[in-house]
Amino acid sequence: MNVNVEEKLFQNRYKVDHGRPHISIINPAVCSAECKTQQCTQVCPANCYKAEGNGSVSLITDGCLECGTCRIICDDFRNVDWDYPRGGYGILFKFG
Template sequence: MSKIEEKLFQDRYRVDAGRPHIRIKDAGLCRDCRNQQCTVCCPAGCYSREAGGQVALTTDGCLECGTCRIICDEHRNVEWEWPRGGFGILFKFG
């Protein structure tokens, strides 16, 4: 593991089952997106490319940094809000 992965491994994530704080508004827009920058820019790796150019989103482990909502400037296809209190990332060192 790299140093950043070792540090991230120490953090914990409380999943809010059935209430993800991030959502892709229209999956078709992601498929048509030229760059799919979210799949390479998300530091937690929550976005991935699937067969057929589809983008898959897994919110478990999200660092709540907001990179996805900034990087998706071409389509503004990410709906992002803070997780409910007590859920989301629990940083060990602050």
């Protein structure tokens, strides 16, 4: 089964803080060279992390649901710098 999570995220309301992502990968070389499993690319519920063809991991936080999964499952390398967006920015749940 194929699921397009972008279609789901399209239903959500966001106020994106352009140019100020609230999450970043601390050292991209760790993802490509040391992390064999790259679980963030599978488990992030908004599919913000993508496994690129060259073995690296890219991150775009625009669709982030601010759950915290990526930070906690990166417990082998602690390679995710995770903060909340600035006040008022990020996901704005309509129903919660």
